[in-house]
Each structure stands twice: as C-alpha cells, then as structure tokens.
Amino acid sequence: MSVVRILFFYFAFVILLSAFMGLRQRSPVKALLWILLLFVHIGGLYLLLNAEVLAFLQIIIYAGAILVLYLIMLLILDVREEERSMLYLKNWQSRIWAGLLVSFFFILGSLTFVNKHRGEHTLDKLKEVGPSKILGRLLFEDFTFPLIILAFLLLVPLLGIGLLFVKRRQDGSA
Amino acid sequence: MGLLNGYLVLGVLLFGIGLLGFIIRRNLIMMLISVEIMLNAVNIKLVALSHFMQDLKGQVMTLFVMASAAGAVAIGLIILLMVYRNKGTVDVEKYDLLRED
Amino acid sequence: MVLNSNDMVHLALLSFFKGLIVLGIMLFHAAYTVYAERKIIGRIQSRLGPREVGPYGLLQPLADLVKLLTKEDILPKEADRFLFKLAPLLLLVTTIVNLSVIPFYPDFIIADVHVGILVILAFAGLGVYGVILGGYASGSKYSLLGGLRSAAQMLSYEIPLTVSLAGVILAAESFRLGDIVEAQANSLFGMNLFPQVIGFLVFLICAFAETNRAPFDLPEAESELVAGYMTEYSGFRMGLFFLGEYISMYVMALLISLCYLGGWSLPPWMLSLLPILKEIPPVLILLVKVYFFIFLFIWVRATFPRYRFDQLMRLSWKVLIPLSFLNLLIVMFFKLLT
Numbered sequence: 001m002s003v004v005r006i007l008f009f010y011f012a013f014v015i016l017l018s019a020f021m022g023l024r025q026r027s028p029v030k031a032l033l034w035i036l037l038l039f040v041h042i043g044g045l046y047l048l049l050n051a052e053v054l055a056f057l058q059i060i061i062y063a064g065a066i067l068v069l070y071l072i073m074l075l076i077l078d079v080r081e082e083e084r085s086m087l088y089l090k091n092w093q094s095r096i097w098a099g100l101l102v103s104f105f106f107i108l109g110s111l112t113f114v115n116k117h118r119g120e121h122t123l124d125k126l127k128e129v130g131p132s133k134i135l136g137r138l139l140f141e142d143f144t145f146p147l148i149i150l151a152f153l154l155l156v157p158l159l160g161i162g163l164l165f166v167k168r169r170q171d172g173s174a
Numbered sequence: 175m176g177l178l179n180g181y182l183v184l185g186v187l188l189f190g191i192g193l194l195g196f197i198i199r200r201n202l203i204m205m206l207i208s209v210e211i212m213l214n215a216v217n218i219k220l221v222a223l224s225h226f227m228q229d230l231k232g233q234v235m236t237l238f239v240m241a242s243a244a245g246a247v248a249i250g251l252i253i254l255l256m257v258y259r260n261k262g263t264v265d266v267e268k269y270d271l272l273r274e275d
Numbered sequence: 276m277v278l279n280s281n282d283m284v285h286l287a288l289l290s291f292f293k294g295l296i297v298l299g300i301m302l303f304h305a306a307y308t309v310y311a312e313r314k315i316i317g318r319i320q321s322r323l324g325p326r327e328v329g330p331y332g333l334l335q336p337l338a339d340l341v342k343l344l345t346k347e348d349i350l351p352k353e354a355d356r357f358l359f360k361l362a363p364l365l366l367l368v369t370t371i372v373n374l375s376v377i378p379f380y381p382d383f384i385i386a387d388v389h390v391g392i393l394v395i396l397a398f399a400g401l402g403v404y405g406v407i408l409g410g411y412a413s414g415s416k417y418s419l420l421g422g423l424r425s426a427a428q429m430l431s432y433e434i435p436l437t438v439s440l441a442g443v444i445l446a447a448e449s450f451r452l453g454d455i456v457e458a459q460a461n462s463l464f465g466m467n468l469f470p471q472v473i474g475f476l477v478f479l480i481c482a483f484a485e486t487n488r489a490p491f492d493l494p495e496a497e498s499e500l501v502a503g504y505m506t507e508y509s510g511f512r513m514g515l516f517f518l519g520e521y522i523s524m525y526v527m528a529l530l531i532s533l534c535y536l537g538g539w540s541l542p543p544w545m546l547s548l549l550p551i552l553k554e555i556p557p558v559l560i561l562l563v564k565v566y567f568f569i570f571l572f573i574w575v576r577a578t579f580p581r582y583r584f585d586q587l588m589r590l591s592w593k594v595l596i597p598l599s600f601l602n603l604l605i606v607m608f609f610k611l612l613t
Contacts, residue, residue, distance in 0.1 A: 008177055012184045015377060019188055019211055023195035028203060035207055042214055049225040051233055056393035061240050065401020066247045068430055071407055073251050074203060075423055079259050094197050102190045119229025132450055138230050150241055157248035164252060
C-alpha cells in the first residue's frame with residue numbers, strides 16, 4: 001500500500017461518511033458542518049490528483065463562500081429542526097427509482113467507458129512549466145468563449161440582487 | 175492506471191447519496207445542499223479523469239462547474255428568501271398553493 | 276509523489292522543527308504585541324500604560340496569561356457544548372496554518388507550495404466558521420447577532436482582498452510568495468506599491484476588516500455593541516480568540532510586506548544610492564516592515580472612531596470592490612506595456 005493509496009481510502013471514507021451523516025442529521029446547522037468536512041476533504045482528494053489550484057479553489061469557493069452563505073441564511077431565517085414528515089415514510093418508491101436510475105447510469109457508464117485518450121499534459125510537462133501556468137493558458141486561450149459566457153452567467157445573479165434591493169427601496173418595505 | 179476506478183466509484187456513490195438526500199429531505203436549504211453534493215461528485219470524476227488521462231481540460235471543466243454553482247447558489251438563496259417571506263417556512267411540503275384538495 | 280519513505284521522514288521532521296520555531300516566535304510576538312499595544316495607546320492618550328509588573332511593566336503579558344488561565348471556564352447552559360469548545364480552536368488553527376506557507380527569508384519556509392496565496396485565502400475563508408459557530412453555539416441572541424454581523428463583514432471584505440491580490444499575482448505571474456518577492460526585486464520600482472497604490476490601500480483597509488481590528492472592530496465593540504460573538508466566552512477560551520486575532524494581525528502584516536513592499540528585498544534604486552544597505556540580513560528588513568504595519572494597526576485603533584455597520588458594508592461594496600477592479604485593470608495595462 002503506497003501512501004497515496006492509504007490517503008485516497010481515508011479521504012474516500014470521510015467523504016462518504018460525512019455526506020451520509022450530513023444528509024441524515026436533523027439539525028440543519030450540524031448538517032452543514034458535516035458538509036463542510038465533506039468539501040474540505042474533497043479539496044484533499046484534489047491534492048492527491050495533482051490539482052493544487054483546484055483544491056484550494058474548492059475550499060475558497062465551496063467552503064469559504066457557498067456554505068457560509070447557506071449558514072448565514074439558515075441563521076437569519078431561524079430554521080428549526082425539521083419534523084419527520086409522512087412523506088418521508090410514504091415516499092419509498094421514488095427512492096427506489098432514484099437508486100435504479102443511478103445504478104443504470106453506473107452500469108451503462110462502466111460498460112461503455114474507454115480509457116484510451118491520452119492528452120499532452122504529462123506530469124513532466126506540468127513540472128517543467130508549472131501547473132497553474134498551464135491551466136491559466138488553457139483557460140484563457142483555448143476556452144475564451146466559454147469563459148465570457150460564464151462571466152455573463154455570473155452577471156445575472158448580481159443584477160438580480162441589485163434589482164431586488166432597488167425594488168425593495170421603492171416599496172419602502174424593509 | 176491504479177486508482178482511477180476507485181475515484182469513479184467514489185463519484186457514483188457520492189452522487190447517489192446526494193440524489194437520495196434531494197429526495198428525502200423536505201427542507202429547501204438541505205435540498206439545495208444535496209444539489210451541491212451531486213455537483214461535487216461530478217467534479218471528483220472530472221478531476222480524476224483529467225489526472226489519469228493527462229489532459230487538463232477536465233480541470234477547466236471543473237472550474238466552470240464551480241463558478242456556475244456559485245452563481246446558482248446566489249439565485250437559489252434569493253428565491254429561498256423570497257419564498258420564506260411569503261410562506262414563513264422552508265418546508266417544501268407546505269408549498270401547496272396549487273394542490274386541489 | 277515519487278518520494279521514498281526515508282526522504283519523507285526527513286522532510287516531515289524538518290517541517291516539524293521549522294513549525295515549532297515559527298510557532299514559538301509567533302506566540303512570543305503575540306504576547307508582547309498586547310503589551311506594546313497597551314503602552315502605545317497609553318502614550319497616545321497621555322497615560323503611561325502598564326508599569327507595575329517587572330521593569331517598565333515588561334512582565335505584564337505573563338501576568339495576563341496567569342490571569343486568563345486561572346479564571347473559571349464557564350459553559351453557558353444554553354450552549355451547544357461541542358461547538359462552543361470547537362469555535363475558538365477553529366479560528367486559531369485556521370490562522371496559524373497560514374504561517375506555514377509564508378517565507379520569512381529566501382530559504383526559510385515550512386511548506387513551499389506553489390499556490391501559497393491560494394492557501395492563505397482558503398484558510399482565511401475557513402476562519403469565518405469560527406466566528407459564526409462561536410455566535411451560534413453560545414445560545415444567546417447577542418452572540419448570534421454578533422456572529423452574523425462579523426461573518427457578513429468578513430465575507431464582504433474577502434472579495435476586495437482577493438481581487439487586489441489578483442493584481443499582485445498578475446504582476447508576478449505566480450502564486451508562490453517567494454516568486455512574488457523576487458519579481459518585485461527585479462521590477463522597475465523595486466516594490467509593487469508603485470504601480471498598484473490603489474491595490475495596496477484596498478488591501479490595507481481589508482486587512483483591518485479581516486482581522487476585526489479598529490475601526491472595523493464591530494465583532495467585539497465592547498463599548499457599544501456588547502462583545503459580539505465573544506459575549507459568552509470567558510477565561511482561556513476568550514484568550515484563544517484574542518490569540519487568533521493577534522496572530523492574524525501578524526499574518527496580514529507579513530502578507531502586505533511580502534506582496535506590496537518587496538518583502539526581504541530592498542528596491543534597487545535604494546541599494547544603488549546606499550550600497551551599505553546590502554549588508555543588512557534579509558530577515559531584518561522583513562521584520563522592520565512587519566513591525567511598521569503592527570504599529571499602524573495599533574496607531575489606527577487609538578486614532579479613528581468606529582464605523583457603523585451599514586457604513587461598513589457600503590464601504591466594501593460601493594468603494595473597495597470597484598477600486599480593486601480598477602487596480603486590476605491598471606496592472607493589466609502595465610503588463611501590456613512591458
């Protein structure tokens with residue numbers, strides 16, 4: 001067992017455990033803390049895959065921004081622990097359908113998966129130029145157009161928030 | 175080759191857990207979180223394939239997923255806030271204005 | 276990952292001892308910064324500051340430590356016990372981890388990762404959890420409101436901080452702090468301060484807000500708003516929060532000196548004017564810059580009145596964020612010229 005293998009199994013175990021615990025936890029704040037553990041460990045998994053930039057971006061974006069927004073929203077709205085509803089018990093068919101769907105795609109994927117493609121970014125090349133530099137060049141030279149579209153996509157929520165506050169000010173309601 | 179299958183199976187399991195959470199939980203916030211978990215499961219697969227196939231395009235895709243997820247969260251939370259103002263709850267079972275009975 | 280196990284043990288031991296050295300020095304500095312703060316603020320307000328314990332009151336930090344440690348450790352009845360204990364540790368640990376990617380002089384760095392700045396930003400982002408959880412777990416309304424207030428503050432000042440750092444990263448074309456210092460030493464002005472004055476100012480203001488220092492110390496404005504998320508904390512747990520704050524002051528001061536003032540290098544024009552400056556050991560140059568910023572932190576606290584919360588938010592969203600993008604544009608322009 002190499003170190004990488006041991007680390008992978010540790011990360012995989014914690015990721016699955018924290019996702020499971022997070023989704024069965026009834027107190028929303030504690031659930032979010034399990035999810036925080038999940039996101040940080042996914043960042044660790046990216047470190048094993050030589051994606052350092054992505055690993056820390058994962059922590060900055062998911063743990064540092066998205067989850068904090070959820071947490072603040074949770075505390076502002078004063079969400080109580082949710083009751084176990086009847087739907088939770090009645091709704092077993094949809095769970096089975098979901099399980100079947102995922103396993104169908106899993107089987108389909110593993111049957112048709114071809115591991116032939118080899119790109120030009122080998123480890124030696126990454127070490128020579130620097131991984132973040134290669135990633136940046138790829139992002140800003142080969143993917144310029146998707147990047148611009150993404151920028152417009154991100155502009156929409158910004159405008160939405162702005163519109164919301166302008167409207168609220170006109171209403172005079174807090 | 176090595177661990178690629180491990181990463182792929184991990185991605186599938188995580189996606190399954192996320193989907194299950196999306197179905198089971200009745201709390202709108204937790205449902206949105208489940209969507210995030212599913213996106214992360216896909217991200218793990220993308221990065222793993224990118225590493226084992228020696229092509230950084232997978233990482234670029236992951237970056238795009240992350241950025242659009244951040245945008246989606248902003249929109250989703252605004253909608254959540256507005257719905258909460260109207261209904262006073264985040265329980266999706268209580269959103270039944272269009273139900274007939 | 277092609278290290279063999281012998282190399283790995285060697286590397287681990289080396290990092291461990293480096294970490295111990297840095298941690299020891301930093302704790303000593305944090306303790307004496309409290310003393311320096313009380314002395315300097317005392318002088319500014321025409322008082323003498325602490326002078327009873329030891330000569331010139333030099334043993335005052337020790338006395339403070341004994342006082343904090345011997346106080347009763349109160350757990351509020353309504354508190355969530357586990358989270359209440361976790362929160363100060365979380366804040367402290369996420370701050371201390373930042374020190375591991377900061378170079379103190381060319382060859383002394385605990386972990387020489389090539390994404391140093393991203394690591395610092397990531398752990399600064401995680402520090403917010405300590406604040407929110409501290410507020411939530413106390414089970415008191417004052418704490419919860421204070422925690423939310425400071426979380427909103429830290430979140431909105433992280434954006435201009437990151438964008439102004441993007442200018443630095445663009446100028447050096449690297450995430451590694453060592454490369455950033457080198458790039459500045461080879462540049463025209465010798466430091467990033469000159470093409471990027473706006474970025475420097477934005478970063479400085481955000482550093483005050485991120486470390487919860489005056490004039491943005493709403494989280495702990497004890498004279499006006501109760502003590503924010505720290506209301507229910509006492510004894511050594513409160514001490515941990517304060518330790519975290521002082522260490523994060525040092526992290527921010529180090530970061531400003533490394534990113535904008537050229538770190539351990541001096542500008543070439545200064546060296547050509549006074550060649551004798553070459554003899555100064557690099558770590559001393561960095562220390563002088565860091566001490567200047569620590570003094571600035573204390574000076575500002577004694578001088579400026581506190582911001583109101585809505586003014587604080589307006590400053591970030593309407594002034595600092597547009598300015599930081601302007602800075603980024605200026606850096607891009609310079610980059611195009613050369």
